[in-house]
Amino acid sequence: MNMWKRSELMRRLDLSLPLVQGPFGGGLSSVDLAVAVSEAGGLGSFGVHHLEAAAITAVAADIRARSARPFALNLWIPHDGSDEAHADAAQFAAYLAPLAPYFAELGLPLPTPPARYAPPYAQQIDAVLAARPAVFSFVYGIPAADVLARCRELDIFTLGAATTPAEALALVQAGVDGVVATGFEAGGHRVSFLRPAEDCLTGTLALLPQVADAVAAPVVAAGGIADGRGIAAALALGAQAVQIGTGFLACRESGTHDLHRRRLLGEDAGDTALTRAFSGRLARGLRNRFMHEIGAAATAPYPIQGWLSGRLRAAAIAQGRGDLMSLWSGQSAPLLSRGEPLAAADYIARLMSQAQQAIARLGSLAGRQEQE
Structure with missing residues (x-):
């Protein structure tokens, strides 16, 4: 009932x-x-x-x-006009620079600006x-x-x-x-x-x-x-x-992805932080290498940062690199049952x-x- x-x-x-x-x-x-x-x-x-x-x-x-x-x-x-975001060539190059080593590490060519972000x-x-x-x-x-x-x-x-x-x-x-x-x-x-x-x-x-x-x-x-x-x-x-x-x-x-799901159900699921590293806007996720390293660097505004990190995310998933992809999670993850989803x-x-x-x-x- x-x-x-x-x-x-x-x-x-x-x-x-x-x-x-x-x-x-x-x-x-x-x-x-x-x-x-x-x-x-x-x-x-x-x-x-x-x-x-x-x-x-x-x-x-x-x-x-x-x-x-x-x-x-x-x-x-x-509300901030972000759907019309634009970056000229110099701005785009500056935004890309902190991420260039990760593109190289994943074997990706550096991206060129899209028509829209x-x-x-x-x-x-x-x-x-x-x-x-x-x-x-x-x-x-x-x-x-x-x-x-x-x-x-x-x-x-x-x-x-x-x-x-x-x-x-x-x-x-x-x-x-x-x-x-x-x-x-x-x-x-x-x-x-x-x-x-x-x-x-x-x-x-x-x-x-x-x-x-x-x-x-x-x-x-x-x-x-x-x-x-x-x-x-x-x-x-x-x-x-x-x-x-x-x-x-x-x-x-x-x-x-299963990499993300395993972290949510793992023993370190409580290790979250707020970051702008992945999208350019403040968000909470499980700590990883990318969050730590980019957190101290200047990031592009949203949605440009999100577009750039999105190019990395697809390759990181394909290569099983949970250290280089966003792993969104709230502070409640430790309340979930450990093990299989x-x-x-x-x-x-x-x-x-x-x-x-x-x-x-x-x-x-x-x-x-x-x-x-």
Whole structure:
């Protein structure tokens, strides 16, 4: 029997579990994972910020062909004009210089500047709206008013990420339907947009109740949650659901490489740090050689740094070089079971069982206190 009370968020999205799969970019999302989570009663997600419009259309069609359940597509909002990034020849050479030794080490020729460093955001937005997912989730800002209006017309629920109460207020005041309160424990990119990311490093335990108090819209908790105890705690602090990234990244269906997955499930999974080395934006991942060596060097801005390191990543994966690829992870990875990765359905079943046990323990404790 499903014990979960259907919150406003769950009712609006027709979810049976208060669970959102974190949307991974850079090829780490997979249709298999999104479908598995949605079919289990949560909200499966797919990060599409790295995809051209035609690929976004194809991903949405693939998910919909395999599941009639709600799902989310996620984009990065280019609030700083990053989708139009440009570097002249001298700038490109300067940005490339710190990475040249790694290209040589991997046996790669030095790249030449591309026509674009990122897909056109306007075309991506058009593709997302045309696909009409149940949820359009986004990070790094607030979509334009006309985009939000179009989402309301199409009955697309909008879900924006906030790393401070001020960002949560800005999202809701703009007309966004729900807020993901993202603590600094989370893996991947720090998605701040009102202030520098380094100034927005509040943990989930402190951030979540502040956001829940600040806005009337549904709040989803993210960051540091990988087992059922975290789910129970988040719901107690005012969240209507939780978003889990690292735990799902370690599942068999995710798009990550086995090198990455083994590190997530290894004994040193707690060794994470914040870095700009891979994308030019602050992000949390497992420490490795590239993070250490490039961390002290000047990096190109996003998305140029991401484009450059992406050329290295493909070769590093092919050559089994985990020391030269991004290994995104949150601080919750040590809470995962060591050893072989779980299927998403098994992980979800474990999460829900653990959460129910945690809630029952709290109820039992409260009952004993009343008797004393």
